[in-house]
Amino acid sequence: MYLALYRKYRPASFADVVSQPHVTRTLQNEVSQGKTAHAYLFTGSRGTGKTTCAKILAMAVNCEHPIDGDPCHECESCKAIAEGATLDVMEIDAASNNGVDNIRQLREEANYTPAQCRYRVYIIDEVHMLSDGAFNALLKIMEEPPPHVKFILATTEVHKIPVTILSRCQRFDFHRIRAEDIAKRLLYIADNEPFTLTEDAASLIARLSDGGMRDAISLLDQCASFSNEITAQTVVDAAGVAGRDDLFALTDCVIRADAAGAIEQIGVLYEKAKDLSVLLSELCVHFRNLMLVHTMKDVSAVLTVSPEEEARIKEQASSLPLSSVLSALTQMRETLDQMGKTADRRLLLELCFVRLCTPSLNRDETAMLSRLDRLEATVRTLRETGIPVQTKTPAHTATAPSEYPESKPASLPKQTAEPVQNTPPQAQSSPVIIPETPEAPSEQAQPEQMQSEQTKPEPVQPARVQxxxxxxxxxxxxxxxxxxxxxxxxxxxxxxxxxxxxxxxxxxxxxxxxxxxxxxxxxxxxxxxxxxxxxxxxxxxxxxxxxxxxxxxxxxxxxxxxxxxxxxxxxxxxxx
The missing domain is CATH 3.30.300.180 (DnaA, N-terminal domain)
Structure with a gap:
């Protein structure tokens, strides 16, 4: 029978656990020194090794010949626990056994001495799912536990655990696993399996797993079923995610304010059955990288991308001010939250990019500050390059807003005789004033009237340019x-x-x-x-x-x- 890779390669000793040295070293020392506590609480995000460490600890405290705090895997207790053939080590799912009666039954069983092992170990997974009554029942036995009983509680939502339970446990916080550590583990697995894995593909899987080793190995297993030669493109096709080029293309649409181009790109990805919520999550990561480029001097140590992608990210960051990046991140996160409440995810994503590509539609404070920052940056750049910046238009050159543009596009006037070249800035210091050409005297005008008008002193007229x-x-x-x-x-x-x-x-x-x-x-x-x-x-x-x-x-x-x-x-x- 086929065994899933994440089960096949589950760590069997503390040394095999990845990226949790603060946890594994402490537990090893406690086992080797005989100072193990009666209750432990393991907390952290999914796939970081909580249940794995709980099983290793249960095996280690019952091992007849532990090796530097690790189980030997050779004694009868280790073999029985590994095969699940003993009732002294029980793994309980609190999500389906969360009632008072379940905990009462546990309390009754805990009074009996172990049948085969040294300790009776209860691993309660997702302990935050217990009801209030169940927590109260569990608290009683954790206050005064029998000497042969140990509890290992695991949860992803530690804030839901009552403080009375927390105060009676040794708490260990499991960190998200670093992407480079996940990639190394995936390459190790690929070396021992009948398929190949490129470094780019391993890095991409590591980024998609969001710090969870189990998610990464499960995705690797899925890609191995898709093709025996796993490349970055294989991961994109098998996982249904957007490629890096698609993320750069959508970001370019935001830079160019090209809403139509962004919608077309989203349509192409939608036709390829890409998961739009995953696409938006990847875009959030991409814009986070743009934010890091703006805020950090040495960003290479933080970005888990290839040198070529890092150069493209820096190029895009130079075209988007930090305020625009922050505004885009805010809108993307809000849209991602809304996607879980509706079935029409494509429409939400399209509306998001229409707003991103049309800054004038955004009236929130972040967007307004972004537009002001772009305006200030433009004025600063012009002054640095020596181009004069006019901060206030003279009253006599102001043009009524209704004069441009007209409600109907004006057709180009017909060409006539003499061409007039544009006057360079040095030759003309004041704006052009559109003249009002005086009407010529009519043919019926009397000579005397024309002569009298000519004798009148001409009023001073402002200079006009024909x-x-x-x-x-x-x-x-x-x-x-x-x-x-x-x-x-x-x-x-x-x-x-x-x-x-x-x-x-x-x-x-x-x-x-x-x-x-x-x-x-x-x-x-x-x-x-x-x-x-x-x-x-x-x-x-x-x-x-x-x-x-x-x-x-x-x-x-x-x-x-x-x-x-x-x-x-x-x-x-x-x-x-």
């Missing part, structure tokens, strides 16, 4: 886009594929995106673009936007997400 009439490509377009990219906002992603023209007074944007015109209608986007253009050229332009016609709703993944949200009862507010 508008250019020929539309030429906007020469500084790439510089403006580069400046917008540093802000991390959505404008850069929308305008990457657009073209820009100017007549010296107005910038005409011709975009193939159906969202271009609506994007500039959002508060502040038009001003942000014109500010960037003014910082590059020194000219305060007007703005006209022409976008492509909107596609059908079912063909646009972003509109599809919003429709799904409305159907699910989520209230959608459109920003004006």
């Amino acid at each position: 508008p250019a009439h020929e539309i030429l490509p906007f020469a500084q377009w790439d510089e403006v886009l580069l400046l917008l990219a540093k802000t991390g906002g959505p404008l850069y992603g929308i305008l990457q594929s657009a073209r820009a023209f100017t007549d010296g007074v107005t910038i005409y944007i011709d975009s193939s995106s159906a969202f271009a015109a609506s994007m500039f209608k959002q508060e502040g986007n038009a001003a942000k673009f014109l500010d960037a253009a003014e910082q590059v050229t020194g000219i305060r332009y007007k703005l006209r936007v022409k976008g492509a016609k909107a596609k059908k709703a079912q063909a646009d993944p972003l509109l599809d997400v919003l429709k799904k949200a409305q159907d699910a009862g989520v209230e959608i507010h459109a920003e004006s």
Whole structure:
């Protein structure tokens, strides 16, 4: 009969237990010195060795010839305990035996002396599941136990244990097992089994196990059934998780503010039957790595990734400020909590990424601070590079918000004669003022009237610059886009594929995106673009936007997400 790997390779001595030296060394010394307590409490997360150490301790205290605190595995007691052929060592599941009557029966049996071994050992697993009455019954025998009885309690939720029980036990906290230790153990198992395991695959399994050795070995067993040659791709296919490239791709969508691209990527992973909750958990780990890059000087010792992945993580961290990373982590954790309460996990994940890729939708404090940090970083960068930053627009150059953009995208004006080149910042220090051309006198005007008007002193008029009439490509377009990219906002992603023209007074944007015109209608986007253009050229332009016609709703993944949200009862507010 086939034996699962986690049972086959369960440690048989304290020396085999991984990453718990503070526990194993203490227990070994107590056994070798004959100073074992009557009650122990083992606590920690799943798969860290609590039950394994309890069985080794039960065998060690009853061993006839212990070796440095470890059982010999040769005496009759060790063999009987290992085969489960003795009633002196009992393992009780508190989840199914949590009543008062079960503990009363245990108390009656405990009064009898052991039949074969030196001690009667009761291993109570998941002890926090006992009822209040059962805890009170257990407390009585733990206060004054018979000399031949020892209790070993194991739990993952120590906060549910009454303090009266805790005070009568020696408590040992089991730590999560380090990923590198798990990987070494997996490679050791693979060397003794008829399959191969690469180091990258072992590291990936170790990361997915979240510090639990049992989970890691069980996943290794699953991958071995999938293929005899276990690589990182084998783990991805067998476990149904996203690959590292998918995590980097989704993070790039957040950096570019590309909500449509993120939704398409999620759709591809959904069609491959990837577990979206596991995907979001992996993304949380990935963004945690980005956070560590921002906050730690030597991050190599903390990141359990290859050098190539570490370089990619640092590159992405340089494009996302720490405040944005923290805001994204908060939203991901909230979405992960909500996934356990609904069946439509895809919709929740898509809504999460729409918010991540559209910072203007986020009104919480963390998101607002993130946007302010990006703005301050942009101003700081511009000042360091010597680009003048105008913090306040003069009143006479201010343009009414209603003038850009218009409700309907303006078509490009027809080209006429004389081309006018953009004036460089050194040559023109003040923004361009759009002139109001005076009407010429009509042909019916009397000569006397015209002459009298000519004799009047002309009023002092502000200097005006005549508008250019020929539309030429906007020469500084790439510089403006580069400046917008540093802000991390959505404008850069929308305008990457657009073209820009100017007549010296107005910038005409011709975009193939159906969202271009609506994007500039959002508060502040038009001003942000014109500010960037003014910082590059020194000219305060007007703005006209022409976008492509909107596609059908079912063909646009972003509109599809919003429709799904409305159907699910989520209230959608459109920003004006």
